[in-house]
Amino acid sequence: MKVLVTGAAGSIGRVVTPGLAERGHTVVGLDRVPQPDGEDGAWYTVDCTDPDAVAAVFDEESLDAVVHLAGHPDEASLPDSLSSHVVTTAALLDAVHEHGVTRFVYASSNHAVGRTPRTDLLTVATRPRPDTFYGVGKVAAEALLSLYADRYGLDAVACRIGSFLERPETLRQLATWLSHGDCVRMVEAALTAPAPGFTVLYGISANTRAWWDLEPGRALGFEPQDDAEAYADSVAPDAPEDVEVDCVGGPFTSTAYERPALDRSS
Template sequence: MGKLLVLTGASGTLGRFLAPALAAQGYRLRLSDIVAFPDPLPEGASFHPADLADAGAVADLLAGCDAVLHFGGISVEKPWAQIVGPNLLGVTHIFEAARTPLPGHRMPRVIFASSNHTIGFYERGTVLSTDDPYRTDGYYGLSKAYGELLGRMMFDKHGVENVHLRIGSALPAPTEARHLATWLSLADLLRLVIAALEAAQTGHAIVWGVSANQGRWWQGDDAARIGYVPQDDAARFAPLPERGDALTRQYQGGSFAAQDNSRAG
């Protein structure tokens, strides 16, 4: 019998891709979101609505699972008050539930959909590793940095294995010049998730969620530890047009760095 996975954010764009793709690989799925799953449920899947800000609902959701794919929460830049519940409380409740499994069950591995917006204020062309300091480009990116730091603490203090996927631009195909560096094909996303699920041991790991793009800005991560080998390259779509204003074009985070930017000069 396949592993039982919890997938939060199942009704979002990436959740709707991952649910049938993982089911086809033989995993059993417990899907969750605050809105109904809009597609037919894949074989072996069930749907459980839950608010990530509700600690009890999250604990019930994770009961008895082997791993949780935490893709839930606000996925765009929003004011702080809108980020706190779904993103900050949400990831905290996920880890708290993971570290207190049901009797007789192992702690589930947490796979967290982090983001390139943890480092979005680095200028384009700057080559980064996951050891470089955070430079978040907004409250959304800040919430993802918090999730990564929480995962570090939860492994060091409680032994919760976790893998943080710093997702770039997960799309069927790249559409603008920035994506020549940041694109993560959906096929590589699936490879990345399965690698994170099936690695013998992960400890606390951070992996760039990016394809094997010739123009990528990101290297030096834990991909080898979990066995992630991307296969796609955005270069085959080049050239692609630039998008957005001067700030959008300056920073790796693109429009997130430009949004609500009031700094002069």
């Protein structure tokens, strides 16, 4: 499968790109920054908010699928968040439709449901409860995927990624951790599952303390193999504040992230 990976120079992209290549896929990298030193393969230095530049990549490459990882990974103003997560997704979806590409894997986030109180195991059926404008951008991008799946028959998988790290560092992350290896397994499952339509899954490892339901991912063939519990002894039990465990979004639900939707000149 020939796969375009956006955000290929980012923290997730630099794991997923070689991981997919090792599994026999041909990977085309795309990012706003030049290709990192030491990496091979086709590369496009493109801003995904530019639909003409995105379309030109699709004109050049005969693609089978897109893995959309690009986007600002933290809080910003509402317009900036919508541009980073929704406009980029729209530009790619238009190119996907115009060029007959039928599979789209999107790096959504647990922050799409971050305001959900942490009580029972959270399923994908829960309503969106974003904790930030970042989370709002992810919810809106998921809605856009759903629209294109319904309109054009696109197979689109939104992966609500938890805490993507080499190892968990806080109490919350013992529940939300996604290992590097499991991230690659998740993306490949989302790329290769037969006819998923529009589907949401939670992107976490097989954590003993997991808050989120792994069954939607398993239905697509995602079988995580790692468990944050292996690192539990190295995580101080009193390290995080209460906000880390009260809601699934953790610190993103704190007042530190509250800001006006629109930046105004003084």
